[in-house]
Amino acid sequence: MNNLIEIKFRLNGKETKVKVKPALLLIDMLRDELKLKGTKPGCLEGECGACTVIIDGDAINSCMYLAINADGKEVTTIEGLGSQDNPLELVQEKMLEHGAVQCGFCSSGVIMTIKAFSDKMKASGKTPTREELKKSLEGNLCRCTGYVKIIDAAEAVYDDQPS
Amino acid sequence: MCFFGGFAAEKNTPLFFLRPPEAASKRTSYFEHVPNSNKMKKELKYIGKAARKLDGKERVTGQAVYGHDIELPGMLHATILRTKYPCAEILSIDTSKAMALEGVECIITANDIDVNNISYKRDHPILKKGTVNCERDEIAAVAARTKEIADKAVQLIEVKYKVKQGIFDPFEALLESAPRINEFGKGQEQFGNKNIAEAFHYEHGDLETEKAKSKVIIKRRYTLPRVTHTCMATSNITAEYSNLNGRLTLWSSTQVPFLYQRDVAHALKMDPSKIRIIQPVIGGGFGSKLDMLPFEPICALLAMKSGKPVQLLYSREEEFIASPTRQAMVIDLTTGASENGKFTFREVDIITDNGAYTSWGATTPFVMMQTFSSLYQIPACKFVSRAVYTNNPFAGSFRGYGNPQATFSLERNIDVMAEELGMDKAEIRLLNANYKGEVTGQGLHYKSCGAAPALETVIEKSQYHKKARAPKKGRYRRGIGLASMLHVGGGAKIYRSDGCGTTLKLDDYGYLTIITGSNEIGQGSETVLAMIAMEELGIERDKIKVINSDTDVKPWDVGVHASRTSFVAGNSMLGAIKLLKEKLTKKASELLDVAACDFVYENGMMRFNEKEIKIDKVVREMHFTPPHELCEVNYFYEPPSQFQDKQFKGDVSASYAFASQAIEVEVDTATGVVHVLDAYVSQDVGRVLNPIGLQGQIEGGLATGIGYALTEEMIYEQGYLKNPNFHGYKLLTTTDMPGVHFYPIESGDEEGPYGAKGASEAPLIPTAAAIANAVANAIGVQFFSLPVTAEKVLLALKEKQKTILVH
Ligand code: FES
Numbered sequence: 022m023n024n025l026i027e028i029k030f031r032l033n034g035k036e037t038k039v040k041v042k043p044a045l046l047l048i049d050m051l052r053d054e055l056k057l058k059g060t061k062p063g064c065l066e067g068e069c070g071a072c073t074v075i076i077d078g079d080a081i082n083s084c085m086y087l088a089i090n091a092d093g094k095e096v097t098t099i100e101g102l103g104s105q106d107n108p109l110e111l112v113q114e115k116m117l118e119h120g121a122v123q124c125g126f127c128s129s130g131v132i133m134t135i136k137a138f139s140d141k142m143k144a145s146g147k148t149p150t151r152e153e154l155k156k157s158l159e160g161n162l163c164r165c166t167g168y169v170k171i172i173d174a175a176e177a178v179y180d181d182q183p184s
Numbered sequence: 185m186c187f188f189g190g191f192a193a194e195k196n197t198p199l200f201f202l203r204p205p206e207a208a209s210k211r212t213s214y215f216e217h218v219p220n221s222n223k224m225k226k227e228l229k230y231i232g233k234a235a236r237k238l239d240g241k242e243r244v245t246g247q248a249v250y251g252h253d254i255e256l257p258g259m260l261h262a263t264i265l266r267t268k269y270p271c272a273e274i275l276s277i278d279t280s281k282a283m284a285l286e287g288v289e290c291i292i293t294a295n296d297i298d299v300n301n302i303s304y305k306r307d308h309p310i311l312k313k314g315t316v317n318c319e320r321d322e323i324a325a326v327a328a329r330t331k332e333i334a335d336k337a338v339q340l341i342e343v344k345y346k347v348k349q350g351i352f353d354p355f356e357a358l359l360e361s362a363p364r365i366n367e368f369g370k371g372q373e374q375f376g377n378k379n380i381a382e383a384f385h386y387e388h389g390d391l392e393t394e395k396a397k398s399k400v401i402i403k404r405r406y407t408l409p410r411v412t413h414t415c416m417a418t419s420n421i422t423a424e425y426s427n428l429n430g431r432l433t434l435w436s437s438t439q440v441p442f443l444y445q446r447d448v449a450h451a452l453k454m455d456p457s458k459i460r461i462i463q464p465v466i467g468g469g470f471g472s473k474l475d476m477l478p479f480e481p482i483c484a485l486l487a488m489k490s491g492k493p494v495q496l497l498y499s500r501e502e503e504f505i506a507s508p509t510r511q512a513m514v515i516d517l518t519t520g521a522s523e524n525g526k527f528t529f530r531e532v533d534i535i536t537d538n539g540a541y542t543s544w545g546a547t548t549p550f551v552m553m554q555t556f557s558s559l560y561q562i563p564a565c566k567f568v569s570r571a572v573y574t575n576n577p578f579a580g581s582f583r584g585y586g587n588p589q590a591t592f593s594l595e596r597n598i599d600v601m602a603e604e605l606g607m608d609k610a611e612i613r614l615l616n617a618n619y620k621g622e623v624t625g626q627g628l629h630y631k632s633c634g635a636a637p638a639l640e641t642v643i644e645k646s647q648y649h650k651k652a653r654a655p656k657k658g659r660y661r662r663g664i665g666l667a668s669m670l671h672v673g674g675g676a677k678i679y680r681s682d683g684c685g686t687t688l689k690l691d692d693y694g695y696l697t698i699i700t701g702s703n704e705i706g707q708g709s710e711t712v713l714a715m716i717a718m719e720e721l722g723i724e725r726d727k728i729k730v731i732n733s734d735t736d737v738k739p740w741d742v743g744v745h746a747s748r749t750s751f752v753a754g755n756s757m758l759g760a761i762k763l764l765k766e767k768l769t770k771k772a773s774e775l776l777d778v779a780a781c782d783f784v785y786e787n788g789m790m791r792f793n794e795k796e797i798k799i800d801k802v803v804r805e806m807h808f809t810p811p812h813e814l815c816e817v818n819y820f821y822e823p824p825s826q827f828q829d830k831q832f833k834g835d836v837s838a839s840y841a842f843a844s845q846a847i848e849v850e851v852d853t854a855t856g857v858v859h860v861l862d863a864y865v866s867q868d869v870g871r872v873l874n875p876i877g878l879q880g881q882i883e884g885g886l887a888t889g890i891g892y893a894l895t896e897e898m899i900y901e902q903g904y905l906k907n908p909n910f911h912g913y914k915l916l917t918t919t920d921m922p923g924v925h926f927y928p929i930e931s932g933d934e935e936g937p938y939g940a941k942g943a944s945e946a947p948l949i950p951t952a953a954a955i956a957n958a959v960a961n962a963i964g965v966q967f968f969s970l971p972v973t974a975e976k977v978l979l980a981l982k983e984k985q986k987t988i989l990v991h
């Protein structure tokens with residue numbers, strides 16, 4: 022029951038060691054044990070995307086992912102974006118510029134989804150179409166914005182890309 | 185966002201049933217109480233230009249602290265035990281096994297607490313004993329060291345029930361033979377039927393004469409579903425109690441902190457001032473946080489009994505089951521028109537499913553009647569509505585406050601009427617549209633009115649006529665529909681005050697702190713207030729702080745509802761700025777040795793002709809030289825609206841918002857799926873304050889409206905919710921959104937800040953009607969109920985095929 026397993030992974034660029042129960046969900050490890058509260062619990066049922074984090078480049082729902090499976094991986098949460106000198110990354114800037122944030126509860130998840138997708142696209146030198154961008158964000162529910170501005174922000178991330 | 189009824193202190197009677205001692209005081213317009221009187225003509229630097237959200241950075245970095253993120257030292261976690269059956273007698277409750285569980289600190293049932301019933305009808309016990317009346321009912325609550333322990337303990341509580349047959353249909357509940365559902369309901373005494381929770385009756389004009397004049401009379405029944413807010417952050421509260429001074433602190437996501445403070449106090453039999461409400465960042469409101477609900481005093485009671493802070497967070501399933509909904513209702517609407525298409529009368533009879541208890545939602549007819557009586561010119565109107573107790577969960581308030589339902593029936597009805605008359609659907613609306621200067625049958629005075637311009641705009645921009653007349657053939661058929669709406673745009677005088685207080689502090693370094701009564705629930709009110717300060721005082725954005733989340737600190741405000749915040753808080757802000765400027769002017773004139781005059785405020789400077797001085801220097805001089813004053817002011821703005829009389833007549837809002845939508849859809853006749861292609865939205869917003877914020881409100885509202893039209897429905901069977909998750913309850917996603925084309929109408933309201941009026945509820949109100957009208961245009965099938973699901977479309981197409989074959 023109380024068997025703790027030690028896992029090692031890179032969290033927001035730092036080597037991290039944590040002892041966790043085998044059944045612990047990644048979202049609970051992040052929020053409750055590591056106190057990284059930026060990852061949001063919208064449903065805990067894999068339906069809303071508010072809890073999205075990036076693992077080895079892929080956006081995943083941290084409420085559907087066991088913490089122990091992060092062992093050996095690279096985990097990025099919303100707290101891992103930006104830096105001390107430059108607190109906002111491009112995606113975050115674009116979200117603000119395009120008014121894509123209202124209550125903001127979905128925003129961490131939305132930003133991580135856009136980030137993972139755009140990193141992949143940029144690595145392969147592609148600029149996605151608006152339809153592809155919509156598809157990439159289909160798993161992120163937002164009740165406030167009606168998505169238009171979120172899609173605008175996602176699109177604007179590629180503004181400086183040669184198309 | 186929404187309306188609510190106010191209380192008379194002595195009686196449980198909403199204030200709008202009482203004739204006010206004196207009606208509205210003298211009108212003062214914005215231009216009178218703000219210095220630069222030709223504000224509308226003045227070139228504005230910030231107002232009307234896109235501004236980023238003031239509190240946006242915290243929200244995009246994960247640093248904003250929502251209720252779910254609060255952790256207090258020693259905090260316990262709570263879980264509520266809800267009833268197993270929607271209608272039953274409780275025979276016994278045994279908490280002993282749960283109490284024995286390691287880590288459980290406190291358990292409460294109805295027998296352990298001394299409290300008052302809640303809701304404006306006082307018909308809702310916080311914890312139930314004797315009987316349970318709906319799936320949501322709270323029987324006990326546990327506070328434990330961890331959430332897991334609390335969840336487990338709840339399972340160990342043994343409740344014995346005697347199950348009874350519930351009543352889930354309001355029409356059945358109205359029958360003489362039906363049992364009384366809510367034992368605290370006063371329906372028999374007040375309305376002649378034990379199961380009526382609330383009733384409204386309104387009329388104007390001579391109905392019979394108008395009926396006689398009518399060439400066409402259309403009568404239809406409209407059936408509206410139960411839908412819910414699904415705020416992305418589930419309901420939450422954290423409570424802390426100090427037995428040293430008897431003070432209770434609640435971190436709550438209420439939209440109406442001062443009314444909430446009073447409601448919690450009444451529930452817990454405390455002095456309101458001993459309760460401090462702190463609002464963490466709120467993950468969506470939309471009207472759901474207008475009522476105080478049982479979980480909130482329950483959490484407070486657990487904190488008071490355990491002596492430790494307690495947090496209660498809803499799971500998503502619990503959020504679906506136990507948070508408020510929009511009213512399900514049946515609307516019987518009869519309308520008439522003369523030969524030339526002038527509307528003659530409307531007769532409306534509404535039954536709303538109140539559910540087991542009463543919330544502010546029961547007062548939605550107050551708003552609905554305005555749509556029937558005043559959206560278009562109408563010589564006679566009769567409106568009756570009854571909210572009926574059932575064993576369904578109780579409805580609450582939801583963005584639009586009854587208006588999406590009313591507008592659906594009315595705007596569908598107009599299309600049917602136009603067809604009957606052989607008239608153009610755009611033309612009949614324009615013919616009957618209201619104009620500036622109109623005082624409607626209900627007494628609403630349209631000092632500004634963008635009704636016709638909004639309609640004309642969407643008709644033109646959407647190429648309505650061309651699309652409506654295009655041939656409808658093939659598998660994918662396109663159609664276009666129109667609908668309009670009216671909603672209050674300058675608050676609503678329902679409570680004894682509809683005002684908002686503002687305190688401004690300009691400090692020795694030229695930084696401005698705005699302490700406002702109004703609340704930020706994601707809609708962008710902080711940003712608008714900061715923009716006003718930048719415009720009027722020439723202070724840069726980085727030097728402005730907004731404090732708005734603590735009832736111990738901020739001045740009074742009635743809360744976020746009725747699309748009132750920009751209007752009322754904006755005017756309050758302008759009033760406070762005027763006072764601040766008086767102080768600054770006096771000192772600066774002295775320092776610059778000029779006669780007291782109108783200074784220009786720019787880039788942190790005050791300027792008069794060639795002379796100028798830094799604003800912070802003026803403040804320091806004020807502070808450090810005799811007579812030693814701080815540069816701080818307080819202002820309270822009360823809008824000049826009126827209480828309505830017992831007949832619901834009167835100019836209830838300081839301003840009214842009008843909007844029209846033309847929506848184009850494509851129906852796949854093979855699958856029944858309705859796809860919304862483009863939405864043309866035109867809305868009278870008075871004046872655009874922050875275009876980017878406004879556009880966000882339009883798009884967000886529209887998305888909720890499309891969901892209401894096509895996909896969202898809470899499915900109940902025998903009082904149990906069958907789809908309490910996002911898998912079964914379909915919200916729109918990115919791929920469902922149409923192209924949104926927004927055309928604001930700037931009618932320049934004389935009372936509104938810079939001419940602005942409330943805007944945020946309107947965009948979802950006409951959407952479902954416009955979509956159903958578009959579907960009718962595309963496939964020739966008239967839908968009188970929502971949502972228009974693929975199944976319903978397919979079924980209707982089959983029926984239609986049959987009738988074609990038969991005839
Ligand atoms: S919280 Fe993980 S998908 Fe909703």
Ligand code: FES
Pocket residue numbers: 121122123124125126127128162163164165166416467468706
């Ligand atoms: S901004 Fe509120 S849920 Fe997306």
